């Protein structure tokens with residue numbers, strides 16, 4: 566009986582042998598008809614519970630300390646956000662209604678990516694059901710992004726000497742301009758962005774490596790470019806931690822992007838980025854970033870596919886002793 570119980574326990578533990586970061590406070594108030602489908606976070610969370618994730622699989626985010634924010638953002642900008650005194654042009658660049666709840670969301674999200682980094686360093690992988698706000702710059706926000714959670718978490722991991730080298734693999738359809746600009750001079754950080762050229766941001770920043778695609782490019786062009794670069798940059802840089810922005814917006818039915826990727830193509834993208842990292846034993850933080858499909862269920866299913874790909878790979882490489890085990 567005890568043996569059976571142990572087998573069942575082990576099976577249950579194996580359902581998701583890594584953790585997720587999520588909060589019920591991942592909402593932005595009433596966005597009315599805004600294109601940002603903030604409900605995707607809750608929908609993915611509920612789906613994960615329905616397919617076997619347990620409460621213990623989830624970690625709560627927190628509001629980071631001021632000093633964690635100030636490694637990345639100017640104190641003037643943080644003061645402005647906290648006091649709610651953004652100018653009308655700053656609000657226009659943000660393209661998001663400003664509210665106390667929205668600001669709380671962005672602070673929590675930054676803490677969520679910090680938590681996800683710690684968990685990934687422990688378990689080899691963590692999925693943040695949120696994050697990836699890559700258009701936030703040091704002194705201003707843009708394109709739905711207030712705080713750059715990836716840069717904040719990465720800088721904290723480095724400052725605390727938990728990692729020496731890091732990499733950002735940004736596969737959102739929009740270029741990771743804020744992240745590239747913030748981390749441009751940072752030693753031992755490699756930023757990679759694969760994105761569509763002829764959409765926002767009009768002015769691209771310089772990542773360590775940028776791959777620009779054009780509207781109409783589909784699975785073949787995308788996957789050929791990705792498979793050309795990913796294994797090579799992993800080998801060359803050998804990061805202690807990778808931040809993977811698994812944006813759902815290169816999808817063919819996205820309202821903001823015009824890349825023509827199918828869900829199958831996006832799954833192959835996930836497989837490439839995740840497998841190549843996990844087989845080398847590189848810890849991975851997966852972040853949702855964008856996704857604006859006509860039907861929110863498509864966005865949810867793309868994010869869930871990423872998680873399933875992560876689970877498959879994590880199990881495989883953990884079994885081979887390459888990755889850590891959930892305590």
Ligand SMILES: [Zn+2]
Nearest residue numbers: 737738739855
């Ligand atoms: Zn995007």
